[in-house]
Amino acid sequence: MVALSPSCRIRRTPFSRAVEAAGAKAYTVYNRMLLPTVFDSIEADYHHLKKHVQVWDVSCERQVELRGSDAGRLMQMLTPRDLRGMLPGQCCYAPIVDETGGMLNDPVAVKLSRDRWWISIADSDLMLWVKGIANGYRLDVLVSEPAVAPLAVQGPKSEDMMVRLFGDRVRSIRFFRFDWFQFHGRDLAIARSGYSKQGGFEIYVDGADIAMPLWDALFAVGEDLNVRAGCPNLIERIEGGLLSYGNDMTNENTPYECGLGRFCNTDTAIECIGRDALLRGAGQGPVQQIRPITIDGAAVGAHDRPWPVFAGGKRVGQVTSAAWSPDFRTNVAIGMIRSSHWDTGTRVEVHTPDGARAATVHNNFWL
Amino acid sequence: MVALSPSCRIRRTPFSRAVEAAGAKAYTVYNRMLLPTVFDSIEADYHHLKKHVQVWDVSCERQVELRGSDAGRLMQMLTPRDLRGMLPGQCCYAPIVDETGGMLNDPVAVKLSRDRWWISIADSDLMLWVKGIANGYRLDVLVSEPAVAPLAVQGPKSEDMMVRLFGDRVRSIRFFRFDWFQFHGRDLAIARSGYSKQGGFEIYVDGADIAMPLWDALFAVGEDLNVRAGCPNLIERIEGGLLSYGNDMTNENTPYECGLGRFCNTDTAIECIGRDALLRGAGQGPVQQIRPITIDGAAVGAHDRPWPVFAGGKRVGQVTSAAWSPDFRTNVAIGMIRSSHWDTGTRVEVHTPDGARAATVHNNFWL
Numbered sequence: 001m002v003a004l005s006p007s008c009r010i011r012r013t014p015f016s017r018a019v020e021a022a023g024a025k026a027y028t029v030y031n032r033m034l035l036p037t038v039f040d041s042i043e044a045d046y047h048h049l050k051k052h053v054q055v056w057d058v059s060c061e062r063q064v065e066l067r068g069s070d071a072g073r074l075m076q077m078l079t080p081r082d083l084r085g086m087l088p089g090q091c092c093y094a095p096i097v098d099e100t101g102g103m104l105n106d107p108v109a110v111k112l113s114r115d116r117w118w119i120s121i122a123d124s125d126l127m128l129w130v131k132g133i134a135n136g137y138r139l140d141v142l143v144s145e146p147a148v149a150p151l152a153v154q155g156p157k158s159e160d161m162m163v164r165l166f167g168d169r170v171r172s173i174r175f176f177r178f179d180w181f182q183f184h185g186r187d188l189a190i191a192r193s194g195y196s197k198q199g200g201f202e203i204y205v206d207g208a209d210i211a212m213p214l215w216d217a218l219f220a221v222g223e224d225l226n227v228r229a230g231c232p233n234l235i236e237r238i239e240g241g242l243l244s245y246g247n248d249m250t251n252e253n254t255p256y257e258c259g260l261g262r263f264c265n266t267d268t269a270i271e272c273i274g275r276d277a278l279l280r281g282a283g284q285g286p287v288q289q290i291r292p293i294t295i296d297g298a299a300v301g302a303h304d305r306p307w308p309v310f311a312g313g314k315r316v317g318q319v320t321s322a323a324w325s326p327d328f329r330t331n332v333a334i335g336m337i338r339s340s341h342w343d344t345g346t347r348v349e350v351h352t353p354d355g356a357r358a359a360t361v362h363n364n365f366w367l
Numbered sequence: 368m369v370a371l372s373p374s375c376r377i378r379r380t381p382f383s384r385a386v387e388a389a390g391a392k393a394y395t396v397y398n399r400m401l402l403p404t405v406f407d408s409i410e411a412d413y414h415h416l417k418k419h420v421q422v423w424d425v426s427c428e429r430q431v432e433l434r435g436s437d438a439g440r441l442m443q444m445l446t447p448r449d450l451r452g453m454l455p456g457q458c459c460y461a462p463i464v465d466e467t468g469g470m471l472n473d474p475v476a477v478k479l480s481r482d483r484w485w486i487s488i489a490d491s492d493l494m495l496w497v498k499g500i501a502n503g504y505r506l507d508v509l510v511s512e513p514a515v516a517p518l519a520v521q522g523p524k525s526e527d528m529m530v531r532l533f534g535d536r537v538r539s540i541r542f543f544r545f546d547w548f549q550f551h552g553r554d555l556a557i558a559r560s561g562y563s564k565q566g567g568f569e570i571y572v573d574g575a576d577i578a579m580p581l582w583d584a585l586f587a588v589g590e591d592l593n594v595r596a597g598c599p600n601l602i603e604r605i606e607g608g609l610l611s612y613g614n615d616m617t618n619e620n621t622p623y624e625c626g627l628g629r630f631c632n633t634d635t636a637i638e639c640i641g642r643d644a645l646l647r648g649a650g651q652g653p654v655q656q657i658r659p660i661t662i663d664g665a666a667v668g669a670h671d672r673p674w675p676v677f678a679g680g681k682r683v684g685q686v687t688s689a690a691w692s693p694d695f696r697t698n699v700a701i702g703m704i705r706s707s708h709w710d711t712g713t714r715v716e717v718h719t720p721d722g723a724r725a726a727t728v729h730n731n732f733w734l
Contacts, residue, residue: 009395027369136503
């Protein structure tokens, strides 16, 4: 790991003081904002996340707000997923594609009301694309980045902890739905969602002034549940097959290559900008696709990736995320693999900086 | 300083190995790419930059390439600067604004030929805006990010060093012009430009395969000139008034607020998207503007900014960049100051995390 120089350009969050006090040991930069990556150790954080409950500062999941009579139309122009049946109070994972079908982001779209949406983005300045499209098509919509800082509560005990602070109604929030709750007189959207497979919620904290009071309140009610500060965990997200935009997929990839074909309703009459470009992929299938991969041998290092993947002396893909899984006793990885070698059980060779390792391609993630 | 976790999402550059070998002590993340921030110490790097010659890995200055019959039209839609007289072989600093006149980036536009431009960007995914506009207006243009990694050669001895590698023709490159030079059989654009006031060049390295050979060749010819690896220097750039997008200005600011009014030709018949929104600012002037500021007392720390600026108990601005200047024996800073307090000599108070400091607003930068 290297040192990161402080700069206004790399934004702090309304929770940064709490994250520092909780002992964050390293960060990444995500949407030009600090995102902690480890508190105790990645392995210790992983075990704790799977047993208890963690509070994550995911302020870097910026919101792109669409407001106006064309908000819904614009949202549909951005994604090949058919949103026509979506109701206010629903969230949905919505790959965003450009006119060539290349992925620009893989956000969660939050429908606040008929004319108001939040796009809860992964790591790219998606707002610039959205504003460009809104301007070019002369849509009646305001596009902005509101001062909303999401705070995630993740882990098996998250529901119990949230109920203590927000009441029993939390239990009735269904997966990828949200409802409104009061905190310090403010209305907060709380969704059952998050970047782990351990269950949990995301609180869309609207207003920096209530950020620290909310953080403190969660830690106060959760003390006997062993609540800790946490962050998206590399091992757990690989096990669960949670992709990371910029790591596992980029603008070079289509949703089909990312295994997100089920979110592409290209056969319906939706007005998505990338629809035409995606039709061929929809028919023929991609030439490469995201796959879970196990890498033989001892724990792989945290070296800079990607690592090329070979078979029979030919390059057949690359590994973009990898970590030792304590629970599965193997190195778990995510890679983009050519169709010739993506069948489950295919043996390949991963070229890590420490040398070549035998590896196996799978079709299902571990969780 | 905090630790930065490795990730594919934060891209290495074709020069990263050389930068590491040269002993980079810290980095920032710029356009989702590593940019070193210090080698020896910021002060030692500063003295060396002003006396000798440095080679900077500024691969993070990504290029947005516009290619096609509408490339020139699109370039003009992006910026309020009148580009009609610009010839191939010229570079020009071109603020990019959205439909409200807000700054989206402050790149250098490079006109390669009539139908081909590079926009050499500061820290924002400008390509997404450019692609959105190209799509929305149905322009005949291809927008892409080519694998071009700029390498800067900066410092008073840079011309002498460049001549040794590329020949005497280097001397005839005028400021903000470029010409084509051969290296290992490849044509490279070399411009007289760079993010320092010490003179120098930027080499647009087209192709990762020649990156390390070029780095090594520069160090070989420059050994007796005391060439070192370097990077944009915080102190030197503040002294010289080189603004940093994301630090000193954001999407919230117009070019007038950034003191870039001389690059806004809103009174001409250019087809710039933000022109109408800028007309009022052009007539009335901004309510706040970038100013050089000296901060009294001992050297300020590298604390997270911005620092609020007060006068008479009222907030009148903020400091976004600050450092101790060894040459000027004072803390030099850049801030955004309200019109009521921007006259040269105005005394204000800067609230740093270590307490309030008396400070003076100026009208001219130090270099």
